[in-house]
Amino acid sequence: MAHDPQCAGSRPCGAPARPGSDPPRRPPQLCGPHAPPWRRALAQGLRQGAAFLRACLATDCPLCRGAARGARLCGECARDASASLEGMRRCPRCDLPAFAAMRTGAAAGPQAQAGPAGCGCPLAQAPFEALVSGFEYRPPADQLVLRLKNRLQLSAAGALAGLLARRVRQAPWAAQPDWWLVPVPASRASLLRRGFNPAAEIARRLSGELHWPVRGAWLRRVREPRAKQTRLGRRQRQLAARDAYRAAPAVRGRKVALVDDVVTTGATAVAAAQALREAGAARVVVLAAARTPAPGGPADLAK
Template sequence: MPAKPHPAALFRHLARWHAGAARLRALVPSDCPVCAGRARGGGLCDPCEAALCGAARASGGSGLPWRCPRCALPLPEHDACCPDCADRVPAFDRTIIAFDYTPPADLLVLQLKNGLRYGRAGLLGNLLAESVLEHAQPLDLETVLVPVPASAASLRRRGFNPAAEIAQALGRDLGLPVRHGLLERTREQAKQSGLGRQDRRASAHGLYLCRRPLAGMAVGLVDDVMTTGSTLHEAAAALRAAGARHVSALAVARTPGQARTPSGRPMQAECRG
């Protein structure tokens, strides 16, 4: 029986295919959605992509700039403790992001969510796929992509789930299946914008349920924006309870936040280890 190819080799092959598809898209002239400069294929121009996504992709390889290896939060210095993981180990194993949720990158997400520009889902999925492919640790070849469910109010307001649309584009680029409906919401909740870390945790607690057995499954949990990780933690916990063996958080954008201790004090150099 022939030896099974190493996942890293297969992902390198996928990366070459992805690069070829990107070259085909690049034949079509377009305007960069960030700077309105010359771009192709509906994507970012090269300077904007490097400026917006460079830091996130570098952290997946060289470890710079300093980020929490579990939730991708930027940290003030190497080996500083992460305020979002210090008092609770997330249910997901690691996080891969496309860029930080700061201007002007946040405009791309807002154009999709508030401006209802559906084409941005494809662009955001493409950028996230690039980050996944360039990450030092490739996804398991058996990974199934699962979008975080939207609230009923959000679906009524927008008519679609941004995370689901991004997951579809991500799945196309990575050649991975997308499983809609695997996660369910157990209730509706108040909007989390404006809430602090502890209030977000309380609001999201027990919010998701997975009724199907996932024994041994590797899952890529897809969302648009990761703030404190509370939503993704609860969604990952539901997948773990159903038997998933590995959960990777795949978020387009990560809110940098202010590096503070779990009690709210500014993070100091002695908060290490």
């Protein structure tokens, strides 16, 4: 085999390595966990700069097609979407209105009778300390989720991240440093159908809004669901999500913000957060682009 004289190696190009020889060098990483600090800082600066430029670009509102910037909602649509979460006291653990959480908590059983808001929270015993959502999953803002997941419009992820970031900034714990975004892994069937993970796309845009790093490799799915989530009830979702995720050792001692597109019963969030805590995560919160209204409400989309 011919040897290139300009090659710095000591063996012919393409030849297998001799036993005991040094392994081939990995290409330098720009922002991976093994990259030098200056490379990670450079990558973070490039992401923030790109997010700033996107925010300055004039675009159409994803909902009303009016004037907006950075693929976000216009001011009027953003106010309409956020209005679904305003004007009532919400439970910080399940992000449902306190009175609605009392109804769903009673249906969930005795383990749901000690919510942080003094209500019968259905997620009172969940392995995460807070759940924050960008809006209630009801018209017209629910079209953002449908366009991302069904129509494969990735631009909708930016609008969803903008709504979610607005509420995250209001949370007291968000002012503390060193939070890491970890998207909920999609199932293999979902990845084959869409070609991307909606939660990961939202997390990537949310990173630009909050300047928190994303680590998708810190959580992976180890068991595939047998049926679509939308066809399952609360108890069936809990069984389907149990032991479905495994976290990497890198989460030990970290403050993790778990990102998902929609939270309905909370079964997926509970299972993923449990995997993170078992791997040693110091704190876990859940960030969802949308929260389905409580069962029995006027716009019940949780069924």
